[in-house]
Amino acid sequence: MRFLLCLPLIATFLILDVSDAQQPSVASEPSQASDAGGEAGFQAMISRGYQPLFNGKDLAGWRNPYPHGEARVVDGEIHLLADDKFFLVTEKKYDDFRLCVDIHLPDGPANSGVMFRCRVDDEAAKKKVYGYQAECDGSDRRWSGGLFDEARRGWIWPSTKGRSRDQFLVHEEESKAAFADPKIANALNRNGWNRFEVTCIGDRIRIEVNGITTVTFHDTTDASGYIGIQHHGEDGQTYRFRNLFIKELPNVPAQETVSIVEQEPISVQKIDDKTMLVDFGKVAFGNIALRVPPLGSGSGKIHFGEKLQDGRIDRHPPGTVRYGVSGFRKGTGEMGTWIIAAAADARNTEQTNPMGVHPPAVLTPKTWLPVMPFRWVEMEGWEGEFKPEYIHRRAAFASDWNDDASSFQCSDPLLNQIWDLCKYSIKATTFAGVYVDGDRERIPYEADAYLNQLSHYATDDNVTMAANSFDWLIENGTWPSEWAPHMVFMAHAQWMYSGDNDWIAQRYELLKSKTLMHRCGKDGLVRSDQMDRRKHDIVDWPPVERDAFVFTEINTVVNAFHIKAIERMAQLARAIGKGDDADAFEAHAKLATASFQEALFDDTQGVYRDGVGTNHSSIHANFLPLAFGIVPANKIAGVTEWLEQQDMRCSPYAAQYFMDGLFRSGSGSGKKAIALMIADGDRSWKHMVNSGTTITWEAWDMKYKPNQDWNHAWGAAPANLFPRYILGAQPTSPGWTTVTIRPCPSGLKQAEGKIPTPRGPILIDWTNDSNFAMSLALPDGMSASVELPATDQSNGVWVNGKSIDATQSGNRWVLKDMVRGTVTVEVR
Template sequence: MLKYCSLIFAVIVSLDVCNAKEGPETSISKPAINHDGQSGFEAMLSRGYTPLFNGKDLSGWWNPYPHGEAKVVDGEIHLMANEKFFLVTKKKYSDFRVSVEIHLPEGDANSGVMFRCHVDKDAEKKVYGYQAECDGSDRRWSGGLFDESRRRWIWPSTKGRSQDQFLEHEEESKAAFADPTIAGALNRHGWNRFVITCIEDRITIELNGVPTVTFRDTVDASGYIGIQHHGEDDQTYRFRNLFIKELPQIPAEDSVSLTDQAPVSVKKISDNITLVDFGKVAFGNIAMRVPQGGRGEGKVHFGEKLKDGRIDREPPGTVRYGVSQFRNGSGEIGTWIVPTPVDVRNTEQAGATRAHPPAVLTPKSWLPVMPFRWVEIENWPGEFKPEYIVRRAAFATGWNDDASSFECSDETLNRIWELCKYSIKATTFAGVYVDGDRERIPYEADAYLNQLSHYTTDDDVEMAARSFDWLIENGTWPSEWAPHMVFMAHAEWMYSGDDEWLKHRYESLKAKTLMHRSDDDGLVRSNEMDRTRHDIVDWPQKERDGYVFTEINTVVNAFHIEALEQMAEMAGAIGKDEDAKAFETRVELARASFQKTLFDEAEGIYRDGIGTDHSSIHANFFPLAFGLVPEDKRAGVIAWLEKQDMHCSPYAAQYFMDALFSSGSDVKAIALMTADGDRSWKHMVNSGTTISWEAWDLKYKPNQDWNHAWGAAPANLLPRYVLGVQPTAPGWTTAIIRPHPADLKHAGGKVPTSQGPIQLDWQNKETFTMSLSLPEGMTAKIDLPAADGTTGVYVDGEKVAAKQVGDRWLVEKEVRGEIEVEVQ
């Protein structure tokens, strides 16, 4: 989706978290380490890590030195010695993410985490290799990269203690560690979490959520993990929660299956070319009968796009085409798996020449896969029959086509629903939500939109939580993408109601609110790099409706405030009452500043930022979608937006439609979704695509891909708004049924929830009627359209207490089970 910044990796948004000003909000500005080690242990297990230390004994560890004592005390490893020594694992590791918590003793103290290190039992300095420094001195080089008993300081470097090759960056590296963010990252008198990630030649170190080192080095590719006592007499070094996650992870191994699909047509189009159509695009490869007879080589062409009745072999953008070869007369019998060509970008873990998060790999046993609909078989000897070939398509193992449905009186909307629902299914191939097939890297905004639509189309949605855990460790660089992590956690919690899952991830979300960039007025600031690189507003850039970027950006601040509001709700739910109050106070401050400085009273709409009079649709629909517009200003903002066209991308259209639907502008929302021209979902379905696009058309993003789930927003918009089904409490214990009929005559369908499916059907004719079936144990509020002249609401033929508010009827008592409703 986005080209990754070469200098930034993983949790970039947590940079400067320690730079926030001290005050009541300090506790919510950066992650905290629990004093209770057991809660940290459970959290790491929940996130898929493997213990290096079981909390009971030193199984799996050894001391290669004749001195030094290691013992287990209350679930911690305690090291004691009067000479330096290291305790090391018995097993070697190559690529991994390792997490260790260290508590330094008072007084002179120095420790660290060894990784990919080595042991020479015959040497005086037996353990040598890479170390993440834990520096208890005033020098404050904790989080630095040291090469123990070998090349010494790598980053930062210093004369007399570094080799010449590292002295080339002495000034730069010392400046980095002089910055208060890194210099202040160590909690000198408490627990500190070190996270070291090694992927191929790339090493990153984080200390208490602050990235301190990103460095490439080719000396060691594998080795042991170790912990250090520096040798001070009578000092005890404490270690706990030692965990590792070996890389690469391949999520699809346990969550995705290959399905054999027969072609829908096989057509001979020339003497030596047969065109095979599988009906829709899917990620996969083919199994094909071994050709008998003939000589020479044949080819299998895979493609997403046709041109003049043939697979387009030079498709635009990143629309996919590839070719694989087979051999005639090979002497083999049976069936071959014909892999698709490998795009190196889809398999890179560290990036050979530029840094980026690791691509999500698919299982080796599958052989390579790619998205394609058509196959051309070239130079097959004799007749090629349909039974000779199947596509091995990758879908989530638990995907249930019958879990959801939608049908209404507008056939275009029905076609849009089918396109978008299938888009969600087809993009489950990787086991986590990736950004299509250009990079196969999850991005936070892509994943959140994918998550919303997965919830409304399927009843097996563990992929959402899995994608969250992937992104919390492999974050990307845009400003607004970080708050999307808060949105993902909140959405998962609302779906599942799992407080324990949330507790284990809550602290990591504090670095995602952008609070480290906010000032005393509660508003986020954007420096020059933010304004030119990090602040997104919309993507691609040409879809920003002329947005003017300033230091105080309306869209960035709207995301910031919404993230704080959701954090306040989640903090309260898991018993973090002080945090909840601090978040609420910060929200109140930021809301007041937002309205005072960014709203144009004369025009009645929001400006793009402080210092410009320009007002884009983005500066108005994001605040409206997030509920930031005061009640007395809503009518003006809504009226202005109702005059606008789709001057935004499919990504931002999710929020544009959210804003319109939730404000009662359902007629406008559906009109935009089904508009003529090339900026609507109607254009997508009329194009013949079978998976949603990244952009409205190639002319708006020439390098777009054709298999991008963030373009499938109607998969969640139609169930959530046209049917009107949304949760009001975590775990779907309560819901609201609030249909937005617009000009539709009827709509109905099935919406999956964690409690079971909700089924409903409404008719919008002389009166508004609805049949509703709720799963057992769920209750719901009903909010119905109030046509002119209606006087009340009847449930199962009996009038019920209801209040008319504007053009809606609100039924006072919650309903349950199966009911018939009529507005009369």
């Protein structure tokens, strides 16, 4: 088997760091090491893919290169004692990694640190260990988390005269100002445990202290070395260390969770004597296996593409719609099959970027060769006969993907096409092993991942990718304000899906900094400073989709996300026995919600303003509170009526929440949601279907986002909306032990489907005519509360042919008792 690859494309990418504001008022941004000791802390790290550097029992894997100093193991901790400086170092070297170490300084004068990529000179008389160190500074200077070059170049960041080389003094003022920021200066818990985290990828070094990023720096001096911990040399002082873990990078999630599937083409079309166009029917991420050309001499080309133009693959597609090319030679005399791939785009494989700091791209296994999204292959220069069996696409999908796990069909053929498009979009974008943003950067983003997660749960029956994506993002977060609360949404959705309290407990402390409470005022509302308003507050993406949103210090959209995240944090805290935290979160949510209504609702118009200080009301400022259940009961009708008069003035991302709000309003607004989904024009899923795409887009059309890609799963919201609302199945307790079945006919005459759950599939089949009739099959161990549409002149509900106790509430019949197993239910 032979491997061919063309030259790479070059691209660059920049993401800005998030600037945090004032200190939290309650239950926010704790020391990440404060409750991380013992077996619970150990298992928490193991569950997130870390390997222990210290087994808690002995010093296997460590050594002391000095003739002095003592290291002991005491109650699962490493204690260092000495009367002169020394370092305990690992026996193994490490290259790229994420390192975690908890440090507890002794009382009095104390200074320690974590050595990384360090070197050891066993022959040196004194300075045996030298190199990079993450400083743990117990003095009033407060430079903990600084980058120091031990026994070599001195202070790198911050830098200071007399202890830094001239090359670092150029940023002395800037670096000292950074460490004077109270957020960094106060990051260290002087009298307790402190979590130090160091990430090294290529020449990029990032240091965090208790979740606060203190240094991000590029330096090429050392690419590999040992890990070490320090005793500063104070006689009689004991330095304590625990929870020493490392995760070697790059992490390639697809290695264990994604498989290559060989696919036959659906057609081969001869364009001319030496050119064939091969169609695989749908776009997938992959490359091709090609029979060695038996005839001819010289070379040929293989073109890969997502888009056709005039019957040929578009060589210059718009935006980041993909095109690639690779070459092949004829007449080589070889036999068998070649694996041929277009080269990886540099932008979606880079791990660091010299122009700025951004999370690393998610890599795929090297053994695959590069993969790219394509539907068509054009064989240029092929001589002689070409049969379909000569070529296969090697497509990457989640190994445990089950096409039969879910289904949806209704009386509207267009909605069925939309479902098929969205379901396949979820399958096709599992190629990386975690949820990425399509193929432009291959970087997970929190909002993208959450929408992808919801739809993955609704279309597949063995979902592990959601939890893996959360773990990736907790260490590689991105910059938008609203993306942070999405991490709470992801954790809550995983808990509701799995019912796994242990999984939540192992990640609970990490979630606290994602609530935006550190930006709250005394009224419980999040504040946005000038930088937040200019860079971090997203509202919608791309910016043209914001419905003329007016950014102010107190922002309705950001605060809606904040309040919902706090409510969900309260549920998670209570589930894992953190009662005091749960009480504090609930109190904060109550305060913030009251302030939200008072400050942001416009009583004159009956809708929400974009923020304090403006009278403009965007659809985003209204459908988000509605979707999140923040709108008071007496105001729901007015907000819903206003929204029903609006068009789809938002992106496919925000449309998830727009549709959520309309469906859940309880007023029959599902009809409006369906109408928007299948509307004429270019701002609907009908437009995507009619375009011929086989994976959903990042934006409704190229004119709204000229650099958009055509393989973006956040555009696949109907994959979760149809099962949750049209069929009406949603969990009401963790692990799907109890559910609500609440179909929203939305003008449809019939719908049926299969909804995957961890307990087995739910089968629903309903018809909506003069009566509403539903067949329902629940898996073992599941109970359902049932709410059905009240048809005209209906006066009761029958289950399995028997009248049962039910109450009409508005336009719904609510069954008194829960149902189990297989039943037929009819409203008459």
